[in-house]
Amino acid sequence: MSNLDLTGCKKRKRGDKVFKFKNFGENGYPAEFVGSSFRENVKALVEFGHLESNLCWGMLCWSFQLEVHRHPPLHVLLFVVEEPIDASVNRHCKQCHFVGWGKHMVCNKKYHFLLVSKESIVVEACTKSKCNFHYNIINGTDSGNGMSSINDLVDSQGNVMHGVFHSNGFGHLLCVNGVEKGSDLPGFLILEFWDRLCTALRARKVSLNDISQKRGMELRLIHGIAYKEPWFGRWGYKFGRGTFCVTHQMYNKAIEALQSLPLCLLIHHLGPSNHEIPLIFSRWSPKRVEMATKVIVEALKRVKSRWISRQEVRDAARAYVGDTGLLDFVLKSLGNHIVGNYLVRRSLNPVTKVLEYCLEDISNVLPNYQESLAMSNSKLKANCKVTRFQLMKDMFYLNKYIFKDPKFSTGIFSAIQVAVRIVLDSKYLIKEYFGEIPSKIDLGLEGKVNLYCTILKRKNKEMVMNNPSLPPYECITMRKNATIDELKLEVEKIFKEIYWSLRSFVVEKISNLNAKGNDLAIELVEVGQKLVFEGKNKDDDDEEEEVYESGPRKYVVECICGAKDDDGERMICCDICEIWQHTRCVGIPNSDQVPHIFLCTRCEQEIIHFPSLP
Incomplete structure (x- = not known):
């Protein structure tokens, strides 16, 4: 088992170089990065790092002190750890296997790039000599000191980023922890830093498993619907491989289907509780409530889609409805509901802290007329601006009641759930940095x-x-x-x-x-x-299977979704035929534990048809 004790990570000499975080990885900063391969460039990079002391089991580690900004002072540390294959608990790489690189030959070395804050528990543990890091990217085996393998280091509170490269230039971005995870760095700055590193080192291809979330929402779903690509697509990461046999074509069609759904049709399908005033809780007759609603809508029509305060709406309606209690009830119940061909929006003004109302005409919002609506209603959009708070509220509502926990499973909602599932199953993304090297003879200056x-x-x-x-x-x-x-x-x-x-x-x-x-x-x-x-x-x-990153395959996968190989999702093995299938595909929810005894449908049917014993 390979151990690494970073005892000297704070014992730096005075005058040690401090690099600018926002420029680190650019050509000439710190190295020239003129090598034609990843191996040459990573060797050039670590020459500028601080070689850490008290290493054991032959693992080398270099550190770089990076300044994010000076006022207020904020620094992070970049560790580069060289993991020789002989020091690995498992020489094979599951990340390669899951993303489709299982037939790559096993490399002699891996290079881990770890970005941590100087105040993190990782650095504190290092300086106190209380932890030995087991740099194994695959298996988590407890060492008895509280840190079990590289997986524990990835999950540690102070870890901002972790990426790993094989010596052939293929790599994996294993984790990014932005502001929502307690980091001082936002996610986009971390990705820009990682992208500069990959470009400078001449990485071939880099994969990642996109499980990122934003305020509890699956970011690959929300961002995919909005921009036709995942959030990581801003840096060139594209669909690499889907789980549950999802293909690139299926992903594209699912995104197109979700983008083409008009929101107003979804609201109409959500039932009475979502667009009708709850009359069951009213002490007024339905006729009086309906009359007061029409009066309020007419008052909002007269201001031409402009946001007006609750008091202004109430004062305008009092000329026709004298019962202020009825008006208060309707105004309270009417926010973000549909009345006829109109959507009554309600929002809290962030400056005045006063409720405001606005009327939006949705009569023409149909799938075949969206382009013409965008042309004709430009004035409407200019006047009826939705606040950031209202937009976030709508997004949470859409995610919770349409995508995540729908109340209906028929009609249009069944198709939505299929498309959502396809997008969520498209997690493995790949970016090609330097693929096929140009095949030509390049005469250098030195002959x-x-x-x-x-x-x-x-x-x-x-x-x-x-x-x-x-x-x-x-x-x-x-x-x-x-x-x-x-x-x-x-x-x-x-x-x-x-x-x-x-x-x-x-x-x-x-x-x-x-x-x-x-x-x-x-x-x-x-x-x-x-x-x-x-x-x-x-x-x-060596056995042939040992040569490749996927390792020896001593199991058979034959799932009803069409999968023939392990894709990283949870699986279960039949106790009779020993064929593996996804737990989700056989009806076992992810929230449930895997049963100790499991029979697949085929073996179960064969047992049923066994002749009975006399």
């Missing part, structure tokens, strides 16, 4: 060339990879007079450094190039050509 190479691994005379994809191409920088043999040795060195299963890899030939060992590479390689180096390990005793 060097960049060649783009990958490998194809064989086991004896057969290909070891059932996986048809090759590892990502790596940029190999060589002298322009380098020979093919020298190029082979450099390829071996680079790929051994990156991948755990290539520790004894030996290149035998170039699959797509007919060349001799003493030939000059630059004379044979054409501009834009990619090179594939074929070879094998000297001592290849």
Whole structure:
């Protein structure tokens, strides 16, 4: 088990560099970031960090002190922890598996980027030498000291951000804790910081599991309906993989369906309790209440959709209705209700602290006329402005009674629930920073060339990879007079450094190039050509499944939703056929515990049809 004791994280020398948070990661700040790969750039970055002392089990850690602003003073710490594969409790990566990168080969190293506040409990524990961090991204195994693996560090109160990279440049953003989680940094500043880091380090692709919330609302749903993309889409993150067999096409159609729903139709479908005055609690007859309502609506019509105070409405209506008790009852009950073709809005003025009323004409708000309505009612929108408080109230109402806990499950509401479920099941997002490296010979100032190479691994005379994809191409920088043999040795060195299963890899030939060992590479390689180096390990005793991030698959997934692989959602195994299915798909709510004994429908039916014993 790998332990890390950051005892010296506050024992800094006077004059240690303090970096600007808002500029950290830009080119030249702190490093030039001129490397062609993630490995080169992360090495350049940590040279500017403070190497922490009292490390154990061979794990290295560097820290950077970042100044968010000077007045009032606010600083955060960035820790960069290098986790060698030999120090990991589990060498495989579940994040890679869930997002669809399970066929990537296991890398030799992971780099954890942890952003914490200087006053956090994490730093306090480090300085008091009371904790050892187990940097394992997958499994949480208790160490007996209160901090069990990287998962506990992610959940700690003072942790602002945690991201991890594999040495091949693929990474995962594991957590972002903004202001609502007690951080001094808002979420968008943290994302901008992370985005600069990924760009500077030349990350290939980065994934995340979007479970972000805003005031208790699922942000990927609310933001998706409003802007056709999740909140993380502002930084280029897009649909990567859905759970429960949700596809990108299903996600797009669900977003379009939810966006096209007119709100007024939803209000009409919500039943009497939502748009009629509760006459059951009234001591006045329905006829008198109806008359008073019409008088108030007419008074609001005369001010042409302008917000007016409750007292003004009451005074205007008293000319026709003398019973002030009746007027008070109707005004109290009428807020945000539909009367005929009008929506009576009520809001508290944040300045005067007085209730105000406004009338909105919704007679023409139909699906086929939304564009014409937007053109013709510009004056109405200008006059009838909705306050921020009213907008938030409407959003909470929409989320609670339409999306989260609908009162109806038929008609239009059944379709809404299907679309909402699809959007919520689209959690895994991916951003491609530097994908396929441009395949060309780049002549440098010092007479060097960049060649783009990958490998194809064989086991004896057969290909070891059932996986048809090759590892990502790596940029190999060589002298322009380098020979093919020298190029082979450099390829071996680079790929051994990156991948755990290539520790004894030996290149035998170039699959797509007919060349001799003493030939000059630059004379044979054409501009834009990619090179594939074929070879094998000297001592290849590893099982094929151990080579990949998904690890050995000793289970079968066959769910009724169509899923054939583990997608990170809760599953249950049949005790007879041992096939795994989602608990949600077999009718077990997430709030319920998984039963100790479970039979799938197929096995249950087979048992029912067993011949009875005599």
